[in-house]
Amino acid sequence: MESDGARLLIKILKITLAIIIALITIDILCAIIFKRPLIATKMKDRDGYSGVLFDVYHCPDNSSKIVNKGAEYNCPSGNNSILNIIDVAENNGDSVCTPERELFYEDKEYKYYFPVTCYGYAMVRFKNQTEETLQDALKDGKIQIQDLDTYKISYIKEKKS
Secondary structure, eight states: OOOHHHHHHHHHHHHHHHHHHHHHHHHHHHHHHHSSOSSEEEOSSSSEEEESSEEEEEOTTSOEEEEETTOOOOOOOOGGGEEEEEEHHHHHTOOOOOSSOEEEEEOSSEEEEESSGGGGGEEEEETTSOEEEHHHHHHTTSSOHHHHHHTTOOOEEEEOO
């Protein structure tokens, strides 16, 4: 025979579990319907929201992707939207380069450096006639590191310690 205290504890645990399951379900539905989890914070370095159990990334092509918390996701670059990646300083003939590496991007595993500092002038030109610095385009998810290989932009990839 269970005591009244044990029955009350079991009842409280069942109610608590039901509330947690309901909140998770509502959180997932909000992410799917409204593209934002119910319980979330705005991402600092990307366009999207970080929720309790998953993250929602908003991509430049107006699509959204829901991923498990902690999973890295890069929006599709829509490589066909990139017209070119160029070194503006080199094309203008006023390139002043120093041999120091320049950190331009990092993810959870790697740091990416330009081999010299003059690459700070690298610009991404898109087919819609807009342009943006390479660093901003990477940060905003409009291009991916692999796009630098396609357009033959030199960089150094270093594992984080």
